[in-house]
Amino acid sequence: MSIEDHHKIVLKERGSLMLQLMDPSADPCSDFYQFACGKWNGKFPIRQDKAVDNTFERLKEDLDDVLRSLLEEPTSETDNNITKAVKTLYSGCMNIERIETLGAAPLLELLDELGGWPVLLGDAWNGTDYDWVRQMAQLRNYNNDILISEWVAADITNSSNHIIQLDQPMLGLPGREYFINPGDFQYREAYLNLMLSVTQILGASVDVALRDMTEVLHFEKQLSRILTAAEERRNMSAIHRKMTLEELNNEVPGIDWQDYIDAIGWNNNHTEEIVVFGLDYFRKLVPLLNDTDSRTISNYLLWRFVKNRISNLGDKFTRVKQDYIKVLFGRKSQPERWRSCVEYVTGNLGYVVGAMFVRRYFPEASKHDTDEMISLIRFSFKTAVKEALWMDPDTRSVAMEKVDTIVKNVGYPEYLMNDTYMDQVYSELSFSPDEHFKNVLKMLQFHARTNHNLLAAPVNRTAWVTTPAVVNAYYSRSKNMIVFPAGILQPPFYHPAFPKSLNYGGIGVVIGHEITHGFDDRGRQFDKNGNLNQWWKPEDVSKFYQRASCMLDQYGEYKVDEVGLNINPVNTLGENIADNAGIKIAYQAYKKWAEKNEEQVTVPYVNLTHDQLFFLNFGQIWCENNRPEAMLTKIRSGQHSPNKFRVIGTLSNSEDFSRAYNCPVGSRMNPERKCKVW
Secondary structure, three states, X not given: OOHHHHHHHHHHHHHHHHHHHOOOOOOOOOOHHHHHHOOHHHHOOOOOOOOEEEHHHHHHHHHHHHHHHHHOOOOOOOOOHHHHXXXXXXXXXXXXXXXXXXXXXXXXXXXXXOOOOHHHHHHHOXXXXXXXXXXXXXXXXXXXXOOOEEEEEEEOOEEEEEEEEEEOOOOOOOOOHHHHOHHHHHHHHHHHHHHHHHHHHOOOOHHHHHHHHHXXXXXXXXXXXXXXXXXXXXXXXXXXXXXXXXXXXXXXXXXOHHHHHHHHOOOOOOOOEEEEOOHHHHHHHHHHXXXXXXXXXXXXXXXXXXXXHHHHOOHHHHHHHHHHHHHHHOOOXXXXXXXXXXXXXXXXXXXXXXXXXXHHHOOHHHHHHHHHHHHHHHHHHXXXXXXXXXXXXXXXXXXXXXXXXXXXXXXXXXXXXXXXXXXXXXXXXXXXXXXXXXXXXXXXXXXXXXXXXXXXXXXXXXXXXXXXXXXXXXXXXXXXXXXXXXXXXXXXXXXXXXXXXXXXXXXXXXXXXXXXXXXXXXXXXXXXXXXEOOOXXXXXXXXXXXXXXXXXXXXHOOEEOOOOEEOXXXXXHHHHHHHHHHHHHXXXXXXXXXXXXXXXXXXXXXXXXXXXXXXXXXXXXXXXXXXXXXXXXXXXXXXXXOHHHHHHHHHHOOHHHHHHOOOOOOOOOOOOOOOOOO
């Protein structure tokens, strides 16, 4: 089949799907989401093994099908060493018979090495010499952050250097509200039931398990109350502290920080200073730990470690985890084993799997087209900054420099094609098809060691921050970098067969969104080199938040009926700013392209202008179906507004949209008051 014939088929398929998803009875000026996505649920009813179904999920599944075929190919002489290893890692994950034969033995063996899990040992556990700092450090070497989150990354006040960083941790449930909210009893009950089921499968007595795990849940409730809420952590300057270990010991004297760092295995090679984001949390952690007995602390640390390993064990464990997931997220059945294994392998060795994908499937023309779009959209954002007359001229000038300095990465990093380099990076990794759990432990230790080894390495500002075979895009504040992996450069975001109206309304809006993240409420705190630096004048900051307050009011009024909650406008502010500016500058870039070029193709079956198609493709990218439990988690802990309101909120602020669809002033999609930051 010729490329031309293939492009015709792709275009017909896209036009047909666009028409099938639309609800033509809906008024686009009243509810554009319903107009664009009203038939989504009928076309794609949510499967039993899913909690969320949307464009990203469907593309991820299609990509997983491709990755599965690559991972299941027999090894060949042309495979480099790490490609062979990654196929072995996958086959070990798929070796269900061997996993069932080994049962819980590999985990129990590891728990003994970690000092023994009190709930399993009963009265035989001796806590006389127990040191929670050392046990926590042991778990950190298996890439687990429990009680304290520790990692190495570029120093956000000096982005050319790597530095140790400390922060408050994640919890066992999706967010602190799940522990605090009186109405969330069913989630805490499911969490406790998971603890009881797992500990009893591992051999704990019913009485000891109930006593110990109830204490663990009580401790984690108290822990949740001392975490700083996400809304209070958006000002990076306010929570960022750089200090020596001695200074940290003085600020938080109840923890031997030197002992903790040494126990991780730095061997005194660490930097003199460290970065602390969670100082207030650490101050509150010490009295909580002093009031908690050693048995409960050890039970908690090892529970959190075991919870992360349930998926690596046999069917007994995955069944009880599914019971928990059903309550928490509404997913009614487990995904197929191969899907879980593809996700595991790509989540751990994504650059290796990405290299396999790129070699076989990624067309280089996509990279060229995206580069061209980025140039036009970058220019469009510079124009928006130039027109931001509310800013001081000097601040505007520095802002335009930052736009020019943004590093762009498209498709994949070139080094993935260098077999010698890839084998060298992963030279220490080898796996067995019969030892899945041990493979997992090797992988965890590798990640921890690789991260800690960054301390001795210079910062590579152009190094990728996400893997190629993912359906996502990314902006890095500390690198001032935008990344568009190969996995997202496919329909409906992009295809060379599409008219530019679809591509700009798809990947173009994503490009604009990611560029804008450099200038949202958190990104604006970083300069062109990725350093936390107050380069705005105080009056500019004040005017920025005056404009942003309009979006706080707007999005805060949106209520999600399925769960009876309003959107959190503070936690979602950065994403809402990026959505609104992203579509504006992508549309302006498209019109700039259209001034010099003529659309050569039309979309079959959809009788709309190209301007209308631009906004329709944007809207349909966010078609979605959520189970209520999953939506609750998204509203409480997510940084994005629910997809419906990403469409309605963004387009109701767009004058370009209202013109394209002839929406009268005062209609829901064209209110008189519009919010605009950029």
